[in-house]
Amino acid sequence: MRKIIHVDMDAFFVSVEIRDNPNLIGKPVAVGGKSDRRGVLSTCNYIARQYGVSSAMPTAMAMKKCPNLIVVPGRMAVYKETSKVIRAIFEQYTNIIEPLSLDEAYLDLTECPLHEGSATLIAQEIRAEIFRQTGLTASAGIAPLKFVAKIASDLNKPNGQCTISPIQVNEFLETLSLRKIPGVGKVTSKKLGELGFLTCGDVRAANELFFIEKFGKYGRVLWDRCHGIDDREIQVSRERKSVGVERTFEQDICHLSDMLLIIKEKLLPELESRAAKYLASRGMNKVGVKVKFADFQQTTREQAATSISVEMLEQLLIEAIQRGNGKSVRLLGIHVSLCKEKSQRKQLDLDFSI
Numbered sequence: 001m002r003k004i005i006h007v008d009m010d011a012f013f014v015s016v017e018i019r020d021n022p023n024l025i026g027k028p029v030a031v032g033g034k035s036d037r038r039g040v041l042s043t044c045n046y047i048a049r050q051y052g053v054s055s056a057m058p059t060a061m062a063m064k065k066c067p068n069l070i071v072v073p074g075r076m077a078v079y080k081e082t083s084k085v086i087r088a089i090f091e092q093y094t095n096i097i098e099p100l101s102l103d104e105a106y107l108d109l110t111e112c113p114l115h116e117g118s119a120t121l122i123a124q125e126i127r128a129e130i131f132r133q134t135g136l137t138a139s140a141g142i143a144p145l146k147f148v149a150k151i152a153s154d155l156n157k158p159n160g161q162c163t164i165s166p167i168q169v170n171e172f173l174e175t176l177s178l179r180k181i182p183g184v185g186k187v188t189s190k191k192l193g194e195l196g197f198l199t200c201g202d203v204r205a206a207n208e209l210f211f212i213e214k215f216g217k218y219g220r221v222l223w224d225r226c227h228g229i230d231d232r233e234i235q236v237s238r239e240r241k242s243v244g245v246e247r248t249f250e251q252d253i254c255h256l257s258d259m260l261l262i263i264k265e266k267l268l269p270e271l272e273s274r275a276a277k278y279l280a281s282r283g284m285n286k287v288g289v290k291v292k293f294a295d296f297q298q299t300t301r302e303q304a305a306t307s308i309s310v311e312m313l314e315q316l317l318i319e320a321i322q323r324g325n326g327k328s329v330r331l332l333g334i335h336v337s338l339c340k341e342k343s344q345r346k347q348l349d350l351d352f353s354i
Helices: 012-020 059-065 076-090 119-134 146-152 166-174 186-194 200-204 208-226 256-281 310-322 342-353
Strands: 004-009 029-032 041-044 070-072 097-101 104-108 138-143 161-163 242-253 284-293 298-304 329-338
Touching (some): 004 119, 004 146, 012 041, 012 076, 041 059, 076 097, 119 138, 138 146, 146 161, 146 166, 166 200, 186 208, 200 208, 256 284, 256 310, 298 310
Parallel strands (some): 138 161
Antiparallel strands (some): 284 298, 284 329
16 A cells, blocks of 8 residues: 655745745735736735635735735745755655645655654654754645545645545545545536535445546546545656746736737747747647636637747637637736657557557
8 A cells, every 4th residue: 555645835935935034924924916916926824814815816806805915026946946955855755756836746655664664754754854954834644545645735734734544545535525626626516516416425425427427537537536546656757738928917908919019029939938948859739828807717729739920829819819708908828738758659659559
């Protein structure tokens, strides 16, 4: 049986800012946004969350909920350096590490001999070492399955951990809200609720074929999760699937000509620079345009392509903004989807031939 830990730093970006500026201790703090309040928060501390502030919330809305909120600009270089320190700590315990972002990762500790193989005690030691070296707290979930470990890491936040042993998995899942399952968003949750599925136990009592017919491919995944099935291994390397850039405007934009100018002069040169090393080795298979309207609704238009052109971006932009029915635009983004790495394409071909 595998021993998997999901380690998740507590409000990582904002915790780094508070660590480096003790004057922020005990105050509601967020990272991101802009001075004119048109930005969006990257994250916030737990004090701010008590006021209803959350990650990805527009700064203006956050300030209404919490007038005393202190919004500080992000320092990505500092976050990356701190993340490297944390990664080095992980490597002291295992080389089977799957980073999900700068502030969270899966660790497979099945073969780690420390503490007589107790993943619970190893997780405690890892969290203590992270605090010793960085001054930051982390939470952890310990379980035999990846998705259960991820759910467990959120149960005793901040600065806590939760262990779900193999014999506890079924009992844990029986009453677990489906909203806790990774991949179940608002839309899927609403549809599940309308059909009477609120917990994993509800799904376990249902007919498998009915569930798959209603939800397709993801229905199979969700069915497996509710039955404690997750055979995914820890992925030591993760393939990048796309490269993109985007920009939030100081003022909403209404005219197509202004949007095109921003794409041509700002976004496209930045995208070409960021994507160059990936395109040189892998190439692209899609080009896309993302539009977020003044009411925060957003849409994306994509097209199969092996090269990028202003004309193609213009056509995708026109199709995207038509969906807004005349609404002004607050954010534009463009991206390219990358072809699979050569080694993976070869393996897929072999698998197919078998």
